[in-house]
Amino acid sequence: FLGSECPLARLYGPRLEKLSQDFPQVRFLGLSSNRQDSLEDIQAYVNEIGLTFEFAKDYDNVLANEFEATRTPEVVVLGPLGEIRYRGRIDDQYIPGVAKPEPTRHDLRVALEELTSGKSVSVAETQPAGCLIGKVPQSAQPTELTYCQEISRILQRHCVECHREGDIGPFALTDYEEVVGWGEMMLEVIDDGRMPPWHANPKYGEFHNSRQMPVADKEALREWVAGGMPHGNPQDLPEPLPVVERWRIPGGPDAVYAMSEDSFSVPADGVVEYQYFVVDPGFEEDVWVSSAEVRPGNRSVVHHCIVFIRPPDGAEFRGTGFLSGYVPGQRATTFPEGYARKIPAGASLVFQMHYTPNGAPAKDRTEIALKFLPESQVTHDVITVIGINRDFEIPPHAEKFPVSGQTRRLPQNGELLAITPHMHYRGESFTAFLDESDGRSILLDVPQYDFNWQHVYELKKPLSIRDIDRIRFTCRFNNSDSNPANPDPSIHVTWGDQTWEEMAVAFFEVARPHGQNDEIDEPVVLDPVADRKRSAEINQFVKSFFSRFDSNKDGTILPEEMPLAQKRFGFGKFDENHDQQLTESEVRRVAMREKR
Numbered sequence: 001f002l003g004s005e006c007p008l009a010r011l012y013g014p015r016l017e018k019l020s021q022d023f024p025q026v027r028f029l030g031l032s033s034n035r036q037d038s039l040e041d042i043q044a045y046v047n048e049i050g051l052t053f054e055f056a057k058d059y060d061n062v063l064a065n066e067f068e069a070t071r072t073p074e075v076v077v078l079g080p081l082g083e084i085r086y087r088g089r090i091d092d093q094y095i096p097g098v099a100k101p102e103p104t105r106h107d108l109r110v111a112l113e114e115l116t117s118g119k120s121v122s123v124a125e126t127q128p129a130g131c132l133i134g135k136v137p138q139s140a141q142p143t144e145l146t147y148c149q150e151i152s153r154i155l156q157r158h159c160v161e162c163h164r165e166g167d168i169g170p171f172a173l174t175d176y177e178e179v180v181g182w183g184e185m186m187l188e189v190i191d192d193g194r195m196p197p198w199h200a201n202p203k204y205g206e207f208h209n210s211r212q213m214p215v216a217d218k219e220a221l222r223e224w225v226a227g228g229m230p231h232g233n234p235q236d237l238p239e240p241l242p243v244v245e246r247w248r249i250p251g252g253p254d255a256v257y258a259m260s261e262d263s264f265s266v267p268a269d270g271v272v273e274y275q276y277f278v279v280d281p282g283f284e285e286d287v288w289v290s291s292a293e294v295r296p297g298n299r300s301v302v303h304h305c306i307v308f309i310r311p312p313d314g315a316e317f318r319g320t321g322f323l324s325g326y327v328p329g330q331r332a333t334t335f336p337e338g339y340a341r342k343i344p345a346g347a348s349l350v351f352q353m354h355y356t357p358n359g360a361p362a363k364d365r366t367e368i369a370l371k372f373l374p375e376s377q378v379t380h381d382v383i384t385v386i387g388i389n390r391d392f393e394i395p396p397h398a399e400k401f402p403v404s405g406q407t408r409r410l411p412q413n414g415e416l417l418a419i420t421p422h423m424h425y426r427g428e429s430f431t432a433f434l435d436e437s438d439g440r441s442i443l444l445d446v447p448q449y450d451f452n453w454q455h456v457y458e459l460k461k462p463l464s465i466r467d468i469d470r471i472r473f474t475c476r477f478n479n480s481d482s483n484p485a486n487p488d489p490s491i492h493v494t495w496g497d498q499t500w501e502e503m504a505v506a507f508f509e510v511a512r513p514h515g516q517n518d519e520i521d522e523p524v525v526l527d528p529v530a531d532r533k534r535s536a537e538i539n540q541f542v543k544s545f546f547s548r549f550d551s552n553k554d555g556t557i558l559p560e561e562m563p564l565a566q567k568r569f570g571f572g573k574f575d576e577n578h579d580q581q582l583t584e585s586e587v588r589r590v591a592m593r594e595k596r
Contacts, residue, residue: 001032002030003037003131004045008129009072010170010358014268016028019109028053029055031057031058033058035135036134036182050360060136061135077111077121087125089127090107090108091106097450111123132188143227143230160174168300176231199449199453200455204444206459206461209331249292249293250371253371257370259367260277263297263363268361273499278348279349283346286344289343290371290372292341293332294325302353304327304454305326305366306351307351309321309347311344312345326366338380339511340380341383375514378514381513385471387473387508390495391589392495398478398479400477400478401476402475405506407470412466416462416508418456419459419508420454421449422454423503425451427449427477431473473506492588498535545587
């Protein structure tokens with residue numbers, strides 16, 4: 001059971017095609033039971049994915065109901081007499097909102113191998129993950145709500161920003177025939193808190209870009225779906241939202257810079273590590289940016305992008321070098337009137353790209369657009385102050401492991417504009433706060449951090465930090481089996497650029513009066529390319545160290561395994577707990593300190 005627009009059905013389509021080639025003795029039949037999938041939609045899906053096995057439209061959900069199928073993708077394997085031998089998922093790589101780097105069990109392949117070898121299926125049923133099949137309702141409760149009057153307006157307020165033709169949403173929610181097929185799925189993602197994407201605790205702070213859906217709107221959707229999703233009078237429909245312009249910067253950008261001359265090729269599946277592209281924009285004098293917007297060349301494969309400023313050597317520069325970023329649904333960065341960010345003459349732009357394959361080979365050429373402000377009109381300098389902790393080690397199987405950090409000094413007469421937390425797959429929660437005389441003041445609380453949504457939490461009103469020395473934060477990590485995104489709960493986890501490593505970082509957008517030259521935070525720029533090089537050098541050092549001295553390859557180094565000179569002068573340097581044995585974690589911590 002597949003669907004033409006379901007993201008997981010698109011990811012798993014090529015895998016099913018590969019399985020059909022690997023098991024020619026098994027007949028494969030693809031079915032779409034979605035009421036919203038037209039024959040044209042199905043044909044386009046088959047052609048794009050490259051499926052060669054049979055495919056049919058399951059009108060009125062006859063077969064889906066007979067086999068009790070509920071999601072796409074979902075597999076039912078029948079024996080020669082029509083008996084069900086296996087049902088469920090294809091493998092365990094994806095669950096809602098989470099993607100493992102690789103599957104740990106290929107359920108369908110194992111079942112087919114066992115069946116074609118004359119064996120019983122060892123695991124005959126698994127839980128499918130994916131989109132709910134858009135079935136025709138079998139019953140309806142009374143309701144006066146209609147799509148044309150109430151529901152279309154709710155969708156415009158909360159969903160259509162992304163779910164429209166040409167935008168990031170995998171399907172559009174602008175047409176009734178499409179919407180009714182996704183009715184039950186909309187309720188599920190809203191109830192789970194996956195949509196609309198927003199993760200700040202509403203108890204703390206007010207944010208300009210909040211996507212909280214009011215309870216009344218949720219209940220209206222629930223009543224409408226239970227009522228059979230009536231259409232209503234077309235004359236009640238609202239005006240369509242304005243067509244999305246290429247750039248959302250007010251008045252349009254002054255300049256656009258691409259990450260590279262050529263597009264980057266994204267494979268059909270697997271994990272693509274962060275990619276970095278360094279661009280020379282040719283600034284011969286300082287420029288001031290009042291608005292910036294990152295636009296992916298291919299939204300379907302760009303998970304997120306962060307663009308950093310890399311100043312030339314010796315340039316006077318403060319902050320981390322953060323310029324702008326993109327996550328699905330994020331708006332353009334536009335500062336208040338008179339506020340602007342400096343890019344010094346001779347600076348480069350560094351694009352940090354995180355790609356997520358979508359089931360078919362793709363290409364991307366992401367761009368950034370900038371709006372400039374003459375320095376004579378700049379009233380406030382915008383800088384990004386960083387709170388960071390690189391010196392941590394998360395133990396194996398640890399839950400709710402805390403890592404705390406803080407900014408250094410903040411600018412005098414400064415204002416806080418926005419907060420951006422950043423962790424990787426083990427990140428679980430984040431809190432930023434101030435220590436005040438009457439207690440702790442929470443600025444932002446993210447109880448369920450989601451790596452898939454790198455939000456910039458923009459304060460509704462700038463917050464004066466005139467009398468604040470520093471901002472503190474605490475990240476909590478889940479390195480246990482209970483974290484479905486955890487790449488490996490059995491290892492010690494330290495700082496690193498790779499997603500299987502971790503980061504404990506908070507970016508704070510701060511404004512100060514233009515021309516104020518007080519020292520703030522760290523004068524060095526956070527350079528992701530240099531950071532990645534540092535991480536690779538540390539990994540290589542640790543690997544080389546154990547290759548040289550761990551003679552019995554048991555993962556620890558004893559004094560007698562080291563030559564006399566190294567034992568006399570180097571062993572104690574690494575043996576932090578003085579237990580007369582060196583672990584990989586101890587060697588890594590020393591290497592991290594020396595590489596800082």
